[in-house]
Amino acid sequence: MSKKDWLKKSSRSKADLFEVLIADYLAKAFKIKKDFKKEINNLTNLLKKFENGQLRTEEEQIRAKQTAIELIKFLKRENVNNVKDVEWVGRQYQTQKTLSDVDLILTNSDVIGVSLKSTRIGLGTQxxxxxxxxxxxxxxxxxxxxxxxxxxxxxxxxxxxxxxxxxxxxxxxxxxxxxxxxxxxxxxxxxxxxxxxxxxxxxxxxxxxxxxxxxxxxxxxxxxxxxxxxxxxxxxxxxxxxxxxxxxxxxxxxxxxxxxxxxxxxxxxxxxxxxxxxxxxxxxxxxxxxxxxxxxxxxxxx
DNA sequence: TGCGTGGCGACTATGACAAG
DNA sequence: CTTGTCATAGTCGCCACGCA
Known part of the structure; x- marks a missing residue:
């Protein structure tokens, strides 16, 4: 596998880690009996295998925490309190036809999709x-x-x-x-x-x-x-x-x-x-x- | 710093022609 | 006549960079 392939795979896993970390914070914030420890561990272990894996992991941890704090504040402001479940959608967007990375399921069964992006520069080609x-x-x-x-x-x-x-x-x-x-x-x-x-x-x-x-x-x-x-x-x-x-x-x-x-x-x-x-x-x-x-x-x- | 541009690479589609 | 093979063409995500 060429170096570029590794980088590519790594950024995919990085994005996944970013998403599950936030899903985990959200579950905690809404007091849902569910966590994403397993996914977090798997992805963290996977990332370790890549170049600068430790660094990459830490960067996503910091960004995820920051994003989660802002997101929870935002949801409070918008009076979204009735969340009964948090689901990681991840990369199923092709089959699920959604841009959502993490779904918030409300007590009335409505769903709020959350699209999560973590970028260094710009927004890239859509x-x-x-x-x-x-x-x-x-x-x-x-x-x-x-x-x-x-x-x-x-x-x-x-x-x-x-x-x-x-x-x-x-x-x-x-x-x-x-x-x-x-x-x-x-x-x-x-x-x-x-x-x-x-x-x-x-x-x-x-x-x-x-x-x-x-x-x-x-x-x-x-x-x-x-x-x-x-x-x-x-x-x-x-x-x-x-x-x-x-x-x-x-x-x-x-x-x-x-x-x-x-x-x-x-x-x-x-x-x-x-x-x-x-x-x-x-x-x-x-x-x-x-x-x-x-x-x-x-x-x-x- | 946004926008236009340039580039890579993996993958898919197409069509010509050969082989079965 | 159908299937396989090969070369070329097209698709598209991702990234980098320079300039106004």
Whole structure:
């Protein structure tokens, strides 16, 4: 296993540990006869095996404590006292169709989902949408533009000399892979790729705004990873020593598709607004550098 | 410090053609 | 005609970085 694999696995376990630690604090706070000691021990032991395992564990312990304190305060303020059970949802989000990491089950059987994030820098990419998904949801069609882009790239390469000229008729993947060896390929890709990005953004905005409520909803749900979730959702983000907690206010309009509107942000990016509040930023791009590789849109939280 | 950009890598889809 | 195999294309999560 390569070092990167270890790091990846470790961060997965780290996130898990972060979640169960908080679940444990919450169970205590609501005096529920349940603890997560077993999960905590298992994950702590697992983390020990990774590079700097001790350090990683301690970092999550500190962050979890801090987050839990803030979360419990928040719940008190919001008069959420009637919690009868705490459940760790963890990574079942695909099957459970929820962003919740820990569920709070209330005495009336309502559920509050809590999404828990612990990051060093930024919020990361929310989702990377491929052309297929965009075609399906937004009826985006830039086939012609992409074909034209390739024609121009090949034409341009053909005018060069030597190895570059030979590449003019090579497979797309070959050309793509040569871009590090021949940086001029990146320049060419950028030159002809940019207009594809710009056009696709225009088309995406127009098409999104022409969608019906249900289709708008489906697209946004795809990005948020929501399906038929009935939970009220509480988001917490812990960065460094700062924790922010907020109800997922946009949730209802996301589900209903009401009040959703796309608007241009920059030449290659647009925003999706829920009742005039920016909820997502989408950026037209190529997955692997500029031009020449597969088209995609990346979604970021604002 | 937010945003646009660049990059890696694992995985999946597709289509051509060979083998059964 | 169906199944297998191979190369190429596309998908997508994660991360890094530079610049205004």
């Amino acid at each position: 989702k990377n949408l491929g052309y297929r998904a965009l075609r399906e949801h937004l009826s985006l069609n830039i086939d012609k533009e992409i074909e034209k882009m390739w024609e121009k790239i090949r034409l341009n390469l053909g005018k060069k000399s030597g190895k570059l000229k030979l590449l003019a008729n090579a497979a797309r993947g070959i050309i793509k892979n040569k871009k590090r060896k021949y940086p001029v390929i990146k320049k060419i890709g950028k030159k002809y790729g940019h207009s594809v990005q710009v056009k696709s953004v225009k088309q995406s905005i127009k098409n999104f705004n022409n969608l019906g409520q249900e289709e708008k909803s489906a697209f946004v749900k795809l990005i948020f990873g929501l399906e038929e979730d009935k939970r009220r959702l509480l988001n917490t983000v812990t960065q460094k020593n700062k924790t922010s907690i907020y109800w997922n206010e946009v949730y209802n309009s996301i589900i209903s598709g009401k009040g959703l509107l796309a608007r241009k942000l920059k030449n290659v990016s647009y925003g999706i607004y829920s009742n005039n509040k920016l909820i997502l930023r989408l950026q037209a791009s190529f997955t692997n550098g500029i031009g020449i590789s597969a088209y995609c849109q990346r979604a970021f939280l604002p």
